[in-house]
Amino acid sequence: MPELWLGFLKALKLLATLDREVMEIAGRSLAISSLACLVAMVVCLPLAGVIHFNRFPARRLLISAIQTLYGIPTVLVGLLVFLLFSRSGPMGFLGLLFTPALMVIGQALLIMPVILGLTISALAGLDRKVSRTAVSLGASRFQAALLTLREARFMVLSALIMGFGRAISEVGLALMAGGNIRGYTRTLTTAISLETAKGDIELALALGMILLLIALIINIALNRLQQAGSDESH
Amino acid sequence: MNHIEAIDVSRSFGSSEVLHGIDFHAEPGEAIAIIGPTGAGKTTLLQILGLLDKPSSGRLKLLGTEITASVDSYLGLRRRMSFVQQKPIAFNASFRDNLAYPLRWRGVGRTEREARVQAMLELTGMSGCARRKAGTLSGGETQRLAIARALISRPEILLLDEPTANLDPDSVLNVERLLAAIIQERKTTIIVSTHDMNQARRLADRVGVMMKGRLMQVSSPDDIFSAPQSIEVAGFVGMENMFSGTILARNEGLVTVDVAGREVQALADYRAGTEVHLFLRPEDVTLFQRREAGSARNSFAGKINRIFIFGALSRVEIDCGFPIAALVTRESLEDMGLAVGAVVHVSFKATALHVIQK
Numbered sequence: 001m002p003e004l005w006l007g008f009l010k011a012l013k014l015l016a017t018l019d020r021e022v023m024e025i026a027g028r029s030l031a032i033s034s035l036a037c038l039v040a041m042v043v044c045l046p047l048a049g050v051i052h053f054n055r056f057p058a059r060r061l062l063i064s065a066i067q068t069l070y071g072i073p074t075v076l077v078g079l080l081v082f083l084l085f086s087r088s089g090p091m092g093f094l095g096l097l098f099t100p101a102l103m104v105i106g107q108a109l110l111i112m113p114v115i116l117g118l119t120i121s122a123l124a125g126l127d128r129k130v131s132r133t134a135v136s137l138g139a140s141r142f143q144a145a146l147l148t149l150r151e152a153r154f155m156v157l158s159a160l161i162m163g164f165g166r167a168i169s170e171v172g173l174a175l176m177a178g179g180n181i182r183g184y185t186r187t188l189t190t191a192i193s194l195e196t197a198k199g200d201i202e203l204a205l206a207l208g209m210i211l212l213l214i215a216l217i218i219n220i221a222l223n224r225l226q227q228a229g230s231d232e233s234h
Numbered sequence: 235m236n237h238i239e240a241i242d243v244s245r246s247f248g249s250s251e252v253l254h255g256i257d258f259h260a261e262p263g264e265a266i267a268i269i270g271p272t273g274a275g276k277t278t279l280l281q282i283l284g285l286l287d288k289p290s291s292g293r294l295k296l297l298g299t300e301i302t303a304s305v306d307s308y309l310g311l312r313r314r315m316s317f318v319q320q321k322p323i324a325f326n327a328s329f330r331d332n333l334a335y336p337l338r339w340r341g342v343g344r345t346e347r348e349a350r351v352q353a354m355l356e357l358t359g360m361s362g363c364a365r366r367k368a369g370t371l372s373g374g375e376t377q378r379l380a381i382a383r384a385l386i387s388r389p390e391i392l393l394l395d396e397p398t399a400n401l402d403p404d405s406v407l408n409v410e411r412l413l414a415a416i417i418q419e420r421k422t423t424i425i426v427s428t429h430d431m432n433q434a435r436r437l438a439d440r441v442g443v444m445m446k447g448r449l450m451q452v453s454s455p456d457d458i459f460s461a462p463q464s465i466e467v468a469g470f471v472g473m474e475n476m477f478s479g480t481i482l483a484r485n486e487g488l489v490t491v492d493v494a495g496r497e498v499q500a501l502a503d504y505r506a507g508t509e510v511h512l513f514l515r516p517e518d519v520t521l522f523q524r525r526e527a528g529s530a531r532n533s534f535a536g537k538i539n540r541i542f543i544f545g546a547l548s549r550v551e552i553d554c555g556f557p558i559a560a561l562v563t564r565e566s567l568e569d570m571g572l573a574v575g576a577v578v579h580v581s582f583k584a585t586a587l588h589v590i591q592k
Contacts, residue, residue: 127323129319129322129323130323130325132286132319133319133322133323133325134325134335134339135286135312136284136286136312136316136317136318136319137316137317137335137336137339137383137384137387138309138312138313138315138316138336138339138340138387139335139336139339140309140339141306143339147325147335150326151325151326
């Protein structure tokens, strides 16, 4: 396996020399996935609250459907986004196809089921007494829901870690929604795909290692945050 | 104006009726204890009074407002009350922040909020815990936090569901001291549910006995414990001597009752032929080695069946035609040489008996 070793050496070199193009691609990957997480969080946290705190017909069915979508193929989401935002699609007038903005939207859609489902599970896992206690002490239903979300914050962080991991590592959607345009929508995963197709296995491996390194650093940082919060509460 | 008025309140869950026809009121500043066995409906009643649940039928008036719509529509009213639930939880924050939550929810400004939190920490003697996180508090500390958190909004009605259940004796004492201090101020109407009858006696102005979803009796603690109005209440409050009989004669408020062939005299106003229950507290029974010519109207010879010794007191069970229990000091037990099988004379006053119609 000389490619692995050579890939490792190349990765070290690219990192040590702060290769401009690699840094730019890595930065773009990080920015797109982070923004996608932020968008998904803004949408999913209130939505999870609405689903958890209200009883309505087919609620269980809806939660099951959300959980089913945890494993939706990235390429399928990419296809849907492509069809929606292509020139002839219903959202084509926005002119977002092959832009980083659409990659953010696509990744956000991809990870929403995970973040939504895990946040609902986190809320359900909390003692029902939290919201009941808040209400019995004078909180409105909305204030009680906010408190419950706050109480579940470390579990919600786990959902975000999962979502970020899925977003930064996907390739099908980034290719279909972003088009892998050099200097514009190329991310680490699409670059790996391209370099592999071109036969530059060493560079592909090096980019893969950089991707893993970024994912590792982000995960360690979020886990430390979670750990600190958990220690604080005990 | 009563702070709480419940008229014929019932609550059903599906086909099972958990509360039946509760009639109840509480005056401003009154402390009422609701006692009853587990599953009697105490928690359901408190949840209804705390606007966490709605009666299935009946009328409920809280602080002058009749509850007719969904409980969610009475946020303003709910903010004039607080409820400490059974086995309360502390929110995942510091003791101080936990106290601040009810004030934040009511839109109290930061300066006033901090001043009130500080004052509450001092009142409850918990200043040392201010910065401690919820997860580090003991059961007793969490209970005191829950009470302090409920009090900080200065509620007009405070509801407490089993505030000392599962606590060690020291923590029970601390919580009771805190409650006694609040009760003494007479600013808050307090409804506390407990299964500890002595706690109810110590804390409350009136005691309500709940059994199987019914409020059987609401009276002063003395009346509950010495003059229960039903055999169920008598049994629950530990009335150990309960007899059944038929009134043979009545003479100016003094009745003669046939109890298992023995004539027992008691104060009551029922006619001859009425079937009655008679209740007698063991501490009102006196034992003698031989018949004494005292003021007690009832004196019977009997044989000691059993003796239980607990601490400084002994419980002596005697068969004098009907079973009767007496409490004597351990010293008296030894001085009188009381032993199982010995014959003693049992004596009790007509005034010590409480008589109710069957």
